[in-house]
Amino acid sequence: MSEDGLPPLRDVIAQHDLRADKKFGQNFILDLNLTRRIARTAGDISSCDVIEIGPGPGGLTRGLLMEGARKVFVIEADKRFLPALAKIAAHYPGRLEIVQGDALEMPPESLTDQPYRVVSNLPYNVATPLLTGWLQAAWRDATWQPQFLSMTLMFQKEVAQRIVAQHGEKAYGRLAVLARWLTHADLVFDVDRQVFVPPPKVTSAIVQLTPRATPLADAHPKTLQNLTAAAFGQRRKMLRASLKQICLEPQDLLARAGIEETARAEEISVEAFCKLARLLDGAPS
Numbered sequence: 001m002s003e004d005g006l007p008p009l010r011d012v013i014a015q016h017d018l019r020a021d022k023k024f025g026q027n028f029i030l031d032l033n034l035t036r037r038i039a040r041t042a043g044d045i046s047s048c049d050v051i052e053i054g055p056g057p058g059g060l061t062r063g064l065l066m067e068g069a070r071k072v073f074v075i076e077a078d079k080r081f082l083p084a085l086a087k088i089a090a091h092y093p094g095r096l097e098i099v100q101g102d103a104l105e106m107p108p109e110s111l112t113d114q115p116y117r118v119v120s121n122l123p124y125n126v127a128t129p130l131l132t133g134w135l136q137a138a139w140r141d142a143t144w145q146p147q148f149l150s151m152t153l154m155f156q157k158e159v160a161q162r163i164v165a166q167h168g169e170k171a172y173g174r175l176a177v178l179a180r181w182l183t184h185a186d187l188v189f190d191v192d193r194q195v196f197v198p199p200p201k202v203t204s205a206i207v208q209l210t211p212r213a214t215p216l217a218d219a220h221p222k223t224l225q226n227l228t229a230a231a232f233g234q235r236r237k238m239l240r241a242s243l244k245q246i247c248l249e250p251q252d253l254l255a256r257a258g259i260e261e262t263a264r265a266e267e268i269s270v271e272a273f274c275k276l277a278r279l280l281d282g283a284p285s
């Protein structure tokens with residue numbers, strides 16, 4: 001038995017014949033010391049709900065419960081894991097709720113009305129759309145009203161770097177603008193590929209996002225989204241050329257924002273993108 005009184009994850013996988021399926025982006029962590037460390041990174045999980053996407057055989061789920069999570073909701077797409085997860089739920093009565101389905105179609109708010117933390121070793125094939133979907137869903141009545149207290153998420157390292165990048169850095173793009181606009185995002189630690197079964201091709205990293213009380217600067221989300229899509233869609237072009245798709249007189253817009261017309265998207269701070277978005281909407285800057 002492992003220290004939580006449940007069988008070691010290797011035995012769980014063998015007993016239920018849970019071979020990893022590439023289609024679902026499955027790479028499992030079997031080391032409970034590591035999953036407990038990830039759970040501790042999330043902060044206080046004893047007084048809020050926790051939502052985990054893709055529990056698989058339950059390594060991170062068990063780490064969360066061992067570290068005192070009050071209540072964990074897991075969403076798993078692959079039905080094969082349900083019997084193994086049910087055994088964890090029986091071991092922790094009332095503290096684990098299992099939902100089968102596609103997390104892309106289940107916003108966390110559909111599971112709980114309590115403040116919650118998301119903690120997940122994300123399936124790589126849907127990791128970015130999940131994050132952007134959660135950030136978009138936290139807008140209600142055109143107001144940023146996050147119900148999440150934090151998100152502690154494992155990504156491929158290259159994606160993690162794209163989330164935390166600052167302007168002027170190579171990895172800076174639409175994802176970094178969105179994340180920095182709405183959250184404080186930090187890369188907390190790298191996770192070696194060898195800790196996974198089977199090992200993925202690349203290193204992974206944990207990113208911790210905590211929501212800002214208000215966005216970094218005023219802007220309409222849709223305008224900012226269209227603006228960064230145009231600017232970074234042709235990231236090697238100067239903004240006076242790339243912004244032609246969304247604005248008749250980009251040179252005039254850039255001049256009013258105090259931005260060189262020869263600048264490229266990756267040089268523009270989040271605050272400056274917000275200023276451009278406000279000018280596009282005709283609001284006072």
Ligand code: SAM
Binds near residue numbers: 024027030126
């Ligand atoms: N949490 C486990 C661990 O750390 O060992 C497994 C992580 S594995 C990288 C990703 C998990 O997400 C798999 O269990 C996979 O079946 C599940 N998954 C993939 N796509 C999903 C989706 N759209 N919705 C919910 N779960 C999904």
